[in-house]
Amino acid sequence: MRQLHNLHLHNRDEILRGLINNLRKCLHLIRAIQALGITSLPLCVLCIFLIDTNRVTCAEIIFGTGLLKGTVRFRLIQKNPAPKRQEPSSSAH
Helix, strand or coil: CHHHHHHHHHHCCHHHHHHHHHHHHHHHHHHHHHHHHHHHHHHHHHHHHHHHCCCHHHHHHHHHHHHHHHHHHHHHHHHCCCCCCCCCCCCCC
16 A cells, blocks of 8 residues: 555555545454454454343344444445455557
8 A cells, every 4th residue: 555655655556546435445344354253253242141140122222223233334334345456548549
């Protein structure tokens, strides 16, 4: 990413700009997926604890909230896909 940025500073090429934008979107997707993974484990453990202590309604609410959060995040990711790679223009000989 840094190398592409340095190349773009010296060469203002649109292909490099597209690559940088694609990498940024990929990094945002990776961070979003990691955040979902990090939050899902404690919620799962909490649900199991609540079921074990006969607080099933609370467990269902927390489980449903986790599902909704994941669904909303997934929908946001789908609405903002990474841009398609621009092909370099070829000149006719």
